[in-house]
Amino acid sequence: MKYWLMKSEPAEFSIDDLARVGREPWTGVRNYQARNFMRDGMRPGDGVLFYHSNCAVPGVVGLAEVASAAYPDPTQFDPRSDYYDPKSDPHDPRWLLVDIAFKRKLARTISLAELRADAERLGDFPLIRRGNRLSVLPVTAAQFRHILSLE
DNA sequence: GCCAACGTTGGC
């Protein structure tokens, strides 16, 4: 079992949205490294820290889990979608996704600022590395436990 | 294969 952190802009899709629908195909990832984590690393049941980005208080706001194996992201073939990719071949889809299932909301937001302040305990962590822009990234079991212990 | 230009991410 592995652990991950997945970013979402709450104005687009928040932890409350996930709580309401229960389960969501993680559409729109258009970065190869993030895709590779979903395609090659994720297995159903893996733990996911749900992170709000590009908002007043960016941070971890909930707990989810990987709920499917990777499969092609349908939005890449939809010309009306913001995520349409005309260069993707339907016989060899470029973009994959997994379904994410809601587990619970955290009692409070564990902010990016707090995580930065705890950098020493967390060790090497892509989220708090300078200039990091990955929207899907791996978390070690120790980091996962530690972050939740801050709740 | 190099690299400048451009677009995007995302914190602040």
Place this chain on the structure above:
DNA sequence: GCCAACGTTGGC
């Protein structure tokens, strides 16, 4: 809204 950091694109 600003801007640093980074990925992608395309000319050469």
